[in-house]
Amino acid sequence: MSRPAPAHAATAHEHASVRTYVRVAPVLTLVTALEVGVIYIRQLTPIIVPLLLAMSAAKFALVVMFFMHLRYDARPLTALFVGPLLIAVGLAIALMTLTGAFLVLGR
Amino acid sequence: MTAAHEAALLRSHAATSTAAATGLLSWVTTVDHKRIGILYGVSAFAFFVIGGLEALVIRLQLARPQAGVVGAETFNALFTMHGTTMVFLAIMPFSSAFFNYMIPLMIGARDVAFPRLNALSFWIFLFGGLFLNASFLVGAPPDAGWFGYTSLTLRQYSPGLNVDFWLLSLQILGASSILAGVNFIVTILNMRAPGMTLMRMPVFVWMALTVQFLIVLAFPPITVGLVFLMFDRFFGTHFYDVAAGGDLHLWQHLFWIFGHPEVYILILPAFGIVSEVLPTFARKPLFGAPVVIYSGVLIGFFGFGVWSHHMFAAGMGPVADAAFSIATMLIAIPTGVKIFNWVATLWGGRLRGTLALHYAVGLIALFTIGGLSGIMHASPPVDLQQTDTYFVVAHFHYVLIGGSLFGLLAGVYYWWPKLTGRLLDERWGRLQFWLMFVGFNLTFFPQHYLGAIGMPRRIYTYGPGTGWAFWNLASTVGAFIIALGILLFAVLAVRSLRGGPVAPADPWDGRTLEWRTSSPPPVHNFDSIPPVYGRDSFWREKHGDALGRRPAPLPAFPDPHGIHLPSPSFWPIVVAAGIVVAAVGALTHLAIVVVGVLVLVVAAWAFALEHHRAAAHVDQTGNLETDHRKLAMWAFIGSECLLFGTLIATYLAYKGRSVVGPLPHEILNIPITTLSTFDLLMSSLLMVLALAAVQRDDRRQARLWLAGTAFFGLIFLGFQAFEFTTFVHEGLTLQQNLFGSTFFVLTGFHGGHVALGVALLLTLWVLDLRGLLTSRDAIKVEVVGLYWHFVDVVWIVIFTVVYLIP
Numbered sequence: 031m032s033r034p035a036p037a038h039a040a041t042a043h044e045h046a047s048v049r050t051y052v053r054v055a056p057v058l059t060l061v062t063a064l065e066v067g068v069i070y071i072r073q074l075t076p077i078i079v080p081l082l083l084a085m086s087a088a089k090f091a092l093v094v095m096f097f098m099h100l101r102y103d104a105r106p107l108t109a110l111f112v113g114p115l116l117i118a119v120g121l122a123i124a125l126m127t128l129t130g131a132f133l134v135l136g137r
Numbered sequence: 138m139t140a141a142h143e144a145a146l147l148r149s150h151a152a153t154s155t156a157a158a159t160g161l162l163s164w165v166t167t168v169d170h171k172r173i174g175i176l177y178g179v180s181a182f183a184f185f186v187i188g189g190l191e192a193l194v195i196r197l198q199l200a201r202p203q204a205g206v207v208g209a210e211t212f213n214a215l216f217t218m219h220g221t222t223m224v225f226l227a228i229m230p231f232s233s234a235f236f237n238y239m240i241p242l243m244i245g246a247r248d249v250a251f252p253r254l255n256a257l258s259f260w261i262f263l264f265g266g267l268f269l270n271a272s273f274l275v276g277a278p279p280d281a282g283w284f285g286y287t288s289l290t291l292r293q294y295s296p297g298l299n300v301d302f303w304l305l306s307l308q309i310l311g312a313s314s315i316l317a318g319v320n321f322i323v324t325i326l327n328m329r330a331p332g333m334t335l336m337r338m339p340v341f342v343w344m345a346l347t348v349q350f351l352i353v354l355a356f357p358p359i360t361v362g363l364v365f366l367m368f369d370r371f372f373g374t375h376f377y378d379v380a381a382g383g384d385l386h387l388w389q390h391l392f393w394i395f396g397h398p399e400v401y402i403l404i405l406p407a408f409g410i411v412s413e414v415l416p417t418f419a420r421k422p423l424f425g426a427p428v429v430i431y432s433g434v435l436i437g438f439f440g441f442g443v444w445s446h447h448m449f450a451a452g453m454g455p456v457a458d459a460a461f462s463i464a465t466m467l468i469a470i471p472t473g474v475k476i477f478n479w480v481a482t483l484w485g486g487r488l489r490g491t492l493a494l495h496y497a498v499g500l501i502a503l504f505t506i507g508g509l510s511g512i513m514h515a516s517p518p519v520d521l522q523q524t525d526t527y528f529v530v531a532h533f534h535y536v537l538i539g540g541s542l543f544g545l546l547a548g549v550y551y552w553w554p555k556l557t558g559r560l561l562d563e564r565w566g567r568l569q570f571w572l573m574f575v576g577f578n579l580t581f582f583p584q585h586y587l588g589a590i591g592m593p594r595r596i597y598t599y600g601p602g603t604g605w606a607f608w609n610l611a612s613t614v615g616a617f618i619i620a621l622g623i624l625l626f627a628v629l630a631v632r633s634l635r636g637g638p639v640a641p642a643d644p645w646d647g648r649t650l651e652w653r654t655s656s657p658p659p660v661h662n663f664d665s666i667p668p669v670y671g672r673d674s675f676w677r678e679k680h681g682d683a684l685g686r687r688p689a690p691l692p693a694f695p696d697p698h699g700i701h702l703p704s705p706s707f708w709p710i711v712v713a714a715g716i717v718v719a720a721v722g723a724l725t726h727l728a729i730v731v732v733g734v735l736v737l738v739v740a741a742w743a744f745a746l747e748h749h750r751a752a753a754h755v756d757q758t759g760n761l762e763t764d765h766r767k768l769a770m771w772a773f774i775g776s777e778c779l780l781f782g783t784l785i786a787t788y789l790a791y792k793g794r795s796v797v798g799p800l801p802h803e804i805l806n807i808p809i810t811t812l813s814t815f816d817l818l819m820s821s822l823l824m825v826l827a828l829a830a831v832q833r834d835d836r837r838q839a840r841l842w843l844a845g846t847a848f849f850g851l852i853f854l855g856f857q858a859f860e861f862t863t864f865v866h867e868g869l870t871l872q873q874n875l876f877g878s879t880f881f882v883l884t885g886f887h888g889g890h891v892a893l894g895v896a897l898l899l900t901l902w903v904l905d906l907r908g909l910l911t912s913r914d915a916i917k918v919e920v921v922g923l924y925w926h927f928v929d930v931v932w933i934v935i936f937t938v939v940y941l942i943p
Contacts (some may be wrong), residue, residue: 086937114775118782
C-alpha cells in the first residue's frame with residue numbers, strides 16, 4: 031500500500047505550539063473587528079474596497095499558515111494549495127471582467 | 138530479461154493467480170487497480186460502441202439530401218448523446234483504464250493510494266453513464282447539444298426530462314472524475330519506487346499527472362454552472378434569466394472554462410502513450426524527454442487561459458478576442474515542440490513496424506492536421522467564418538479521433554500483452570489499422586470542404602441543390618469503414634483472449650517498469666519493489682546506457698510493511714448506488730431522493746470507518762514524507778478553491794444586476810453576521826487544540842475540543858438558519874431576484890460544507906467516546922481539521938465580499 035516510511039512521519043513535522051494558536055486567535059478577532067469598524071468611517075470610503083480585501087487576505091493567510099500548518103509543512107503542500115488558489119483568483123477576475131462586472135475591457 | 142528472471146516471474150504469477158478470487162462478486166467488490174482498469178476499459182468500449190452507433194445513424198441521415206432515416210428531434214438527441222457519450226463515457230474512461238492499470242506498475246507501486254476510492258470512482262462513473270443512457274428507455278434523451286447552451290436548456294425551451302438527465306449525469310460523472318483525480322495525484326506524487334524521482338517518471342505518468350490536475354481544477358467550474366442550471370430548472374432561480382438581469386454568457390464561460398481543459402484531458406494521455414511507444418519501437422530514448430514533459434505541463438497550464446476562443450462569435454469585444462486569440466496561438470508552441478520531438482525520436486532509430494507504432498505515427502500525422510486547423514480557429518475573423526460549420530466538426534474529430542483515439546489504440550496494441558498475457562494478431566491488425574486510417578480520413582477530411590462551402594453543423598437534412606451531397610455520401614462511407622475497423626478489432630481481441638499466442642513478460646523489449654513483471658502481472662504487481670536506475674530504468678538494467686555500461690545491481694529494497702493488499706469492499710458500489718438513486722429521485726419523487734441520500738450517508742459512513750482499526754492503514758507516509766490522506770485533502774482543497782472561486786465570482790459578477798428588491802444593503806445584517814463569523818473563527822482555534830490534544834493522547838481534552846468545535850459549527854448553522862428565515866420573511870427568496878439566487882446558493886453551499894464538517898467532527902467525537910481515537914489516529918483529526926479550516930477561510934472571503942464591501 032504505502033511506500034516505505036522515511037525516518038519521520040508527516041505528523042512529526044514541526045507544527046505551531048498551542049501558545050501560537052492562542053496568539054493567532056485574538057489577532058483574527060481584532061482584524062474582524064477592524065473590518066467591521068472601517069466600513070462605518072466615511073473618510074475611508076475611497077479606499078474601503080482594497081482595505082477590506084487586504085484585511086480579509088491577512089486573516090485568510092493567518093488561518094492557512096498557522097491553523098492549517100502550511101508554514102510548517104512540506105513545500106509541495108503549499109504548491110498544491112497556492113497553485114489552484116491563484117488559478118481560481120485569476121479565473122474569478124476574468125469571469126467578472128468578461129461578464130462586465132469590471133469595465134476593464136470595453137465591449 | 139534473463140530466462141531465470143522470466144521463469145521466476147511466471148512461477149510467481151502462477152502462485153498468485155491460483156489464489157486470486159474469481160466470479161462476479163469478486164469483480165463487484167474488487168479494489169485491485171488492474172481489475173478496475175479492466176472494468177473501465179470494458180465499460181468505455183461498450184459506451185464507445187453505443188456512441189459509434191449513434192454516429193452511424195447520424196451519417197446515414199446525412200448520406201443524401203432530404204433523407205428520412207430519422208426526424209429532426211431524434212437527430213438532435215443523437216448528436217447530443219454522441220458528443221456526451223464519446224467525451225465523458227468513452228475517451229475519458231479509456232484513458233482512465235490505462236491510468237488505473239499502468240500507473241502503479243510504471244512507478245513501481247503495488248496499488249493506488251486509495252484502492253476503495255478508486256473502486257468508488259469507477260462505480261459512480263458506470264452508474265452515471267447508465268443513468269444518462271437510461272434516458273433513451275423513458276423516451277427523453279438529452280437533445281440540446283453536448284454543450285447545453287442556455288437559454289435552450291432552460292425549462293421554458295426544454296420542458297421535458299431530457300436536459301435533467303443530462304445535467305444530473307454530468308454532475309455524477311464529474312464527482313467520479315474528481316475523486317479519481319485526487320487519488321492519482323496522491324499515487325503519483327507519493328507512491329513512487331525508491332529512486333523514481335519526478336524527472337525519472339515515464340512521460341505517460343507525467344501526462345497522467347497533468348491530466349489529474351486539469352480534472353480536479355476544471356470540473357468545479359462546470360459543476361457550478363450545472364448547479365445553477367439545475368436550480369433554474371428545478372427551483373426557479375434566475376442565473377440564466379436575462380429578464381431578471383442574468384447573463385447567458387455566464388453559462389458559456391463556465392462551460393468552456395471546463396470545456397477547453399477537457400480537450401487536453403482527452404489528448405494528453407494519448408500524447409503520453411505515444412511518448413512511450415515511439416522510443417520502444419525506435420529502440421532509442423525519447424528525444425528531449427524533459428522538454429516533452431515541460432511541454433505537456435505547459436499545455437495543461439495554458440489550457441486554462443484559452444477557453445473564450447470557443448466564444449468568438451458571442452460578441453465579447455475586440456480586447457477579449459485579441460487576448461484569447463494570442464493565448465490560443467501560444468499554446469500551439471508546446472504542442473509543436475512535442476511533434477518535433479516525436480519525429481526526432483523516430484529519426485535514426487531501428488524501427489519495428491508494430492501496430493502500436495502504426496497508430497502512434499498515425500497520431501502524429503492526423504493530430505498535426507487537426508492542430509493546424511485549430512490554429513486557423515485562433516484567428517477571430519477566420520473563426521467567425523468557420524463557427525458552426527462542418528469545418529469545425531472536421532477539426533475536432535482530427536484532434537479527438539486522429540489524436541486521442543489513435544493514441545489510445547496505440548496503447549491498446551502496446552499494452553494488450555501485459556493486460557491479457559496474450560498477443561494480438563499483428564497481420565490482421567494491420568488491416569484493422571488501415572481500415573481505421575482510410576475510413577477516418579474519408580469520413581472527416583471532406584468535412585473541411587463541406588464546412589468551407591457553407592454546410593452548417595447540427596442540421597438534420599439539406600436540400601438537393603446545395604452541392605453537399607457527394608462529400609456527405611463519401612463521409613458516410615468512411616464512417617462505415619471505421620465501424621468495420623472497430624468490429625475487426627473486437628474480433629481480434631476475442632480471438633486473442635480465447636487462444637492467442639502467450640505473451641512473455643517483456644514482448645517488446647520495453648523500457649519501463651511494467652515490463653519487469655509477468656504478463657499479466659501478479660495481484661501484488663512485483664515480488665519486491667523494483668530498483669530504479671534512471672529514466673527508462675528497465676532498459677538500462679537490460680542494455681546499459683548509450684555506451685552499454687550496465688548499472689551496478691541495487692539490493693532488493695526491504696518493504697517494511699510486507700506485501701499488504703487491500704481487502705475487497707462492498708461499500709464503493711453501495712455509495713455509488715445511493716448517488717444514482719438520489720438522481721433518479723430528482724426526476725421522479727422526493728421520497729426516492731431521501732432514500733438515495735440515506736443509502737449514501739450510511740454507506741459513506743461505513744466506507745469511512747471500514748478499516749479504522751486496521752494496523753496496515755496506520756502509516757501511509759510516502760515519497761513527499763507526507764501521509765497520503767493529508768496530501769489528498771490538500772489536492773481536494775485545491776479543487777474546492779475553484780468551486781468557491783466560481784461561486785463567489787458569479788455573486789460579484791451579478792452584484793447590482795437585480796431588477797427588483799430587496800437589495801443587499803437593505804437586508805444584510807452585519808452585526809449578526811459578525812457574531813457568526815467570530816464563532817466560526819474561534820471554532821478553528823478549538824479544532825487545532827483538539828488536534829494537539831489527540832497528538833499527545835490527552836483523550837479528555839481531545840473530546841472536549843472536538844465537541845466544542847462541532848458545537849461552534851452548529852451555532853454557525855443556527856445563525857445561518859436564522860438569517861435565511863428572516864430574509865424569507867422579509868421577501869428575499871431564491872426566486873425573488875438575482876441577488877436572492879446568488880446569495881442563497883453561495884452561502885447555502887458554504888453552509889452545506891459546514892454541516893459536512895460537523896458530521897465529520899461528531900464522528901471523531903463518537904470514536905473518541907468509544908476509546909477508538911488515539912494518537913495514532915491523529916492524522917485523521919488533522920485531515921478533518923484541514924477541511925474545517927478551509928471552510929473557515931472560505932467564510933472569511935464570503936464575509937468580506939458579500940457582507941462588508943458596499
